[in-house]
Structures are given as C-alpha cells and as structure tokens.
Amino acid sequence: MTPEPPSGRALLLDRLRGQLGPAFVDAESDPPYIRCRPGDGAQVAAALAAARVGGVRASCTFAREALLHLDLSRLDRVAVDGKTLLCTAGAGISLGRLQSAVRAHGLSLGPLPPKSLPRTLGAALAAPRPSEASPSLGRLRDRPRQVQAVLPGQGEMDLPVRPAPRRAAGPDLKQLLIGSRGKVGILVSATLPLVRPGPERRLVGWMLPTVEAAARALWQVLHGLGGIGPMDLQLVAPGLLRAAASGTELPAGGAALLLRAEGPAALVAAQQALARARCADGTELPEALCAAWLDPPEGAPAALWPTGERALSAPSPGELAAVVRACRGPWVVCGVHVHGAALCAAAEDLEDLPEATPPAPATRLYEQLCAALDPQRLLC
C-alpha cells in the first residue's frame, strides 16, 4: 500500500521545524493552526517564505483567517547605548519589560499609561494607541529612528538602512509598517530614543473647579511652555484619582490636572511655577496624591484605567471639556501633545462620541498599497 502523501500543512510543519527547530513550532488541530516562535528576523523571513510556498496565510496578531501564527515573544533582546540614548529592542518584548531594562541603565522610554505596559513593542508600533504619547516626546509611534521588518515579497529590511535623528531623504517609509497592524509586514525590532530622567523630578497637580477650567489650564500649560510641554500632563476624573489614592480625601472640583516635570532643577521649578500660575483657580494637590496616579507602585492603577480610548485631534479647550463632560463613567485625558490628546473612558461612553473614520480615498490608498506589497495577501 502506498503511503498517503503528506498534506500541505504537514509539509509546512516539517519545513518550519527544520528552519526554526522543533521546539519552536507546534500545531493544533481544533481549530487547525500552526504556531511558530522565530528567534530573529531571518527566522521570521523563513517562516513567511514557508507560508508562501505552502500557500497559507500568516499573522503576527493571531488573526482568525491565518493558518500560521507567528508568536514574536522570543524577539525580546534589548541593546542600550548610553551615549546616544538609543535602544534597539525586539518586537516581542513587553513595554513594561523594556522600561525596566532601560531603567537599569538609568534611562527611560518616557511616560506610558500603565495599561500599555503589558503590550509588546511590536504591538504598540503595529497598532498604536493615542494614549501612548507625551507632551515633550510626542507619540511613541513617531519615535523609532529605525525599524527592522520582514515583508512578504521583499524579505528582511532595515528602514532606513542607518538610524539618524532626523532626515530629509524622501518619505518616512517605516511609517508604512507602523500602524499597519501587521498587514504590510512584520516588525522585528525598533530603535527608539530614550530619556535620561532629570536630576530633579516633581509630580504636581491641582484640582480645578470645573472641567472647563481644567481643559483651559491644560491648554495653557502645554502652550505656555512653547508647545514643548512637560514630560507628562493629564486631566483625571476626581473619582479615579481618589480610588488610586485609596480613598484619600480630595478637594472638591471638576477635574484634576496632573503634571510630571523632569530635568535640571531650575527648569523643573520654572515649569512648576508656570503651571501654578495657570491653575490659580485650583487647589494644589499633595505630591503623594499625584504620585499615586502618575508614578504608582507597579501595576497598581492599571486596573483603574478605563480600557477604551479615542484620539482627539487638536481639540480646543471647549471641545475637550465637552467630550469629557459627556462621559458618565471614569475618564482620563492623557497622551497630550502638540497635535492632540487621548480620551480614555468606558466603552459605552466612547460609543456616544462620533467615531472619526478615515476618508474613503485614504482607506483605498492603504488597501492598494497593501495589495501592491503583498499581492498574495499572505499577511492578515
């Protein structure tokens, strides 16, 4: 009796086990899928090449349509350069672990919402959230100086070939991968700028009488510093702040403005004085209370953070106050930077906000680009 020829799935499995090692490839039958754990960019490229040969779809986001799932958790290496303040990190490392790794060098990625810390770097870049931004550092998605990626048709590539602080050499091609949710290519690593926490650090805050007053103060602090802003700047619902501070009594008010200033002592003092002047209507909060929200013990406030979020594009203070007022549940305005902010709130509150949908031509353009770069629709 002639043995039955191996199926395409079995061939793919064999091939992957040969390339990545048997310990890093496993298969499930119900539902049927293959999971592989590549250890570097070359193995990601090999896995995608195998998927192409096998005619199966692949995903690094565990998309249901894919047969081959790439688990990037082994891509977790970190290299830190203390002179240039750059780190190169694998896409599979969580932001929390990355933050700890760079802190060991006395450096930081900058502020991140606690709910982002379990996300991997790859996920944070492939599917950025508007809350992952800082007044002085901008959006996390804009910070990479270089990414390494694998594209289905082109293989491994560094975008650009050499990192540089800024350049004027054509379009920023890495932005085609950042935010693409793994549909254009798979991010393998990224080179990110770090910050050296200043010798002086203050966490300060004020309870403003109304949401409108708080929104106005936030705008004035951001723009009063020349649009550069402090390291972190948030508006927080009083109830959330109270919960984070274990029920500590708060002054009455509509919203708390919290600020993290870092740097040389003279600058920090000047930033604090400026914020105090802009929050003259408010009541200053004790530093311990501000720290309970801005710099909590590991993991403490993550559960408090509202899970949903929505980008607010260059809102005026009046618009910002209006969207906050519309929330029935807890809310935080964070990710404040010169181009916008994020409203974190309960999903049902966000449902009431009109969803900003990309214009059809922009969506069509993106779909055409995906088709041009991945004509077989290998990635999903």
Next chain:
Amino acid sequence: MVYARDMWPRGLLAVAASVRPTELPEVVVWPQQTAQVQQVVHLCRRHRVPLVPFGAGSGVCGGAVARGGVVMDLKRMRRVLAIDPERSTVTFEPGILGTHLEGALARHGLTLGHFPSSIMCSTAGGWLATRSAGQCSTRYGKIEDMVQEVELVAGTGEVLVLRGDEPGLPDLLQLAVGSEGTLGIITRATCAVRRAPQARCMRGWSFPWVQAACEGIRRVLQHGLRPAVVRIYDELDTLMSGQRRRALARAPAEGASEQVALEPGLERWLEVLRPDMQRARRGLQRWLVSRALARPQLLNRMAGQLVPRLAPGCMLIVGFEGEAAVAEAEERAAAQDLLAAGGHDLGPGPGEHWLAHRYDISFQMPKAYAAGAFVDTLEVAADWERLLPLYEAVREAVSAHALVMAHFSHAYPDGCSIYFTFAARRQGGLPGTGPEALEADERRYDALWQTALQAVVRAGGTISHHHGIGRLKAPFMHAEHGRGMALYRALKAVLDPDGILNPGKMGLDGPAEAL
C-alpha cells in the same frame, strides 16, 4: 528662462558662465485652486507629459529642475485659509512664502516656529515637499513634526486628504511629506502653531575645539533642555564668518561670566590689526578665490595648521525662548553643562549678532560666483556616536576638491546635523576660457559630490538632514533606504502609475541614475 532652474549650484555654474540651460520646461502653468491642479494633472496624465511642481525655487538639489514637460508654479496658491488660535493650527496653501506665513501668524501672537535661512525665498509647500528644517528645529522640530494634514493631488488626479492620526491606518501623511513632488502635488496643509515666544535668551560660547562644544550640547539636550538655536561653528567656519573676531571685539561682553583668555602675543597682534581687519579680510577673500581655491588640498592643510594658531577654538551660539521664566531657567541650566564641557561664556553679543543676520547667508552665493568660485553646502546628520567620525570623514574626502568648513546645528538628544560648506574655484565664463571650462567645472562638481556622499554613507550618516534629495543625491537613495526603496516604488506605482510627476528625481528611476 526664469523657470529653467532652482538654486542648485550645478545649474548656477552654467548661469555664471552665461550658458543657456539646456534643461527647460515646455510649458509653465500657474494654477490658483486645487481643481485646476487636478485638471492639469489629468491633462498631463492623458498625454504622458512630465509635470514638475515648483515653489519659489530656493532648492539646492535640483528637485524642481524640469527636462521638458510642464512646470506647475504654485505661487498663486498663497492664501492663509485659517488661523485657529484655540486649536493652535494654521491652514494654508502651498505657494505662500515662509516670511508671509510667519507674518500672518505674528498678527495673532502665534508662530509656526519654522525659520529656514531661506524663509524669504521659499514656500511652505516646498518645506513640506522636502522635509525642511528651520533654525529653531531643536526646540520646535522639523516641518514634518509640525504638519497635521495635507491635501494632495496624486499623479492619478485623485485628491487625497492625508492625516497622521486616522484610526486603523498607518501615518499616510508622513509618506506624502518629503516625497518632493514625486507622488502628488500638495495643495493645502494644516500645521500646529505655538504662541510667539515672550522672551529670547541668546548667548555665545567659546570652546577649545569642536569636540568639546559637541559634548556640551549633547549634555544640554540629554538633560532635557530644548534650546531654540544651537550652532557650533568649527574652527575655520568660526574664523571665516568673523564670529570669534566680533566676540573678541566685544569682550568682556556684558553678562559674560568669564572673559576668553587670549594668548598674549595674539592679543597684541589683534590690537595692531583690528582697524585693518575688515580690509584685510576682503583682501584675503580675493586672494583665496583667485589663487588658493585652485589648490584646495594645500589650502585645507594650511587651514588645519594655521587656524588653531591664529584663532584657536570654535564658537557656539545657543538660544532659548518661550515664557521668560522658563527660558531663563533653561539658559541657566544649560550654562552649567557648557561650562562643565570646557566652554567660556561670551555673553549675549554673539548670539544677538547671529539673530540679527540669521537670513543673510541665503543671499551670499551670487557674490562667491561673481568672485570666480562656486560654493555649495551639504547637510547630513548622525547620532552622537557617529557624528565626529562623520565630520572628519567628509572633510578628508572633500579636501582634495574644495575648501571645506562646517557648523553643527539642528541638534537632538540622540544626534546632530552637520552643515558643510564647500568652496572651489570655477573657470567657466571667466576671461580667456571656452566651453570646455564649464564642462570641467561640472565634472569637478560631480566628483566632489560623489566623493562627499560616499564618505557620508561609509561613516553611517544620513545623506540629507533638510535640503532633500532632488537630482543631486538621487543616486544615493539606495544607500539610504536599501530594500526599503521597494516601498517607495510601491507608493509611486499606486499614486503616480504613469510616472508623470517630477521624473528623474529621488532615485526612483534606478540605482544607476546619473547626477
């Protein structure tokens, strides 16, 4: 003839030699609205005619040079469409001159914070097309950091509105910005604006050598300070620009913490020479052009030997701005870092002088050409680790072709840009020369750039920090982006499938594209 060229120095060689440029457009159009731009694109597409967008022609990389076809001059699209102080945004058409845009914002107490030295002769659309940087980029970022939205007429004729924050999409805006007219024509843009600074604190610093000044600025930036202006002039640039001489003439400057210690001999000589310095400098310049630039290697070697003896040290200009209390606090904090790196405070004089003359340089080039030289500039960038090796590598590579000096500006926490200035003798059009002289000049020019950019790539720098690519640097786009060029080609295929937009630029036509 007006639209035969931009400010690409290679094109200026022919102009200086009174030779009619051979690369001319066949038609020039001046649209006034997006719909007209769209009609022209459709027309060019139907007839497969190249279309080159044109702002004010201040580009120095040949990005707006047309080889036949249509040049679309966008200067009639020059309106400020909206200024929204509450949202801190400005919306404008692409053909507005930078200085007019800043003027409109100033009337509302606002600023874009973008001050390229070409601000009087460059358009905001051109800034976006080339990823321009202003003199205050260290604080406010480059133009790509300021833009929020562009309207673009693609090579298909479709009008696209691209933003950087569309939910579920990549930042398509950053794919349009910097494309130098190869993917579409920008017809409208919205940028973030800031409140105009309440106070400005400018200061000069002297350092024994350029490495020390770079180290000082690296410390300042990595401590979280954001000066608006950072300019480190290397020893030769300090001498040639007269920065140090002016600082010495003012010393002890008001507010200076420490007077620069001069060698006793040099101080005596300066006293003797000071009344004649201006005349001597003019004479030196004439001599340089007529004689010395013909032997650049020797000249560079002599400069390397003599400059440290004649006028040791280099000059740093650093300036903070914003709310008065914050700017002053930043200045005080920066002073500690600069002193620790070996700097000497020269007081506000040098900085204020620079501020008063910040745009003069854009109008100096014709003088050099008239004197029988050609000058050009190369702006590159690298992280702090690679920066000084890059500086040395380019100087070494170029020294056989031209006199070379540099300043470091546009500094960031992770690195900095270097702005090289080259000067060499030209012969085309000079008395007693024929057409072969221009050809020799062009060969020398091409060889210089080839050598310089090879050195940049080898040293790990980027080939452009803010001038863009155009035709000049197009052959090096593959070295810059490698396999990433496949992404750019995919963008081109989708947005400009017939390849009508600004052909021959940006390395899209193949790796072997000629200068």
